[in-house]
Amino acid sequence: MSIENGWWHRARWVESPNQDSRPQNEISLLLLHSISLPPHEYGGPYIERLFTNRLTADEHPFFATIAGLRVSAHLLIRRSGECIQFVPFHRRAWHAGRSCWHDGDETRYALNDFSIGIELEGDEITPYKEAQYRVLAEATKSLCRQYPALSPERITSHARVAPRRKTDPGPAFDWAYYRQCLQSL
8 A cells, every 4th residue: 555645545545734844754663553442442423532622521420631732643544544643754643742762872752753553452451453463564564565675673561651651551552463464564
């Protein structure tokens, strides 16, 4: 699947206002996340509403704690395998928060500046679906072809770059199986 003007043809496009320019035009890290809204519930419009600033606090008690957030990701891969793109890859999505990446001998901050964020609909305890691994592998292959600084060695989790703050995608994510899916493409 091709990427044109920063948009992946495999994805449904829903542009988020929560984006801006990358300061160096560098894309060299793929960062995996998980999200479910409300927590541990799947389906529904709430993730899309969060990433487009349309989530209202009165729809669920949990939403009062996050309704004012201004966040986004480049891609969301639903449990069904549906893929939604919110931010073109050449633009900066707001997904990593306070985090750092040990890049060789250098510790780097402001990961949104040089990373692509992919959210998997899920949580840290529920196994992810086969369709998600398949679409994630396809997206990863497309991204690595389009952006040569990306490679399987430059894929990590939100938990790894923000260990005191985040746990996603968590132990339910099967890294070995994901890498196997990548190799099979």
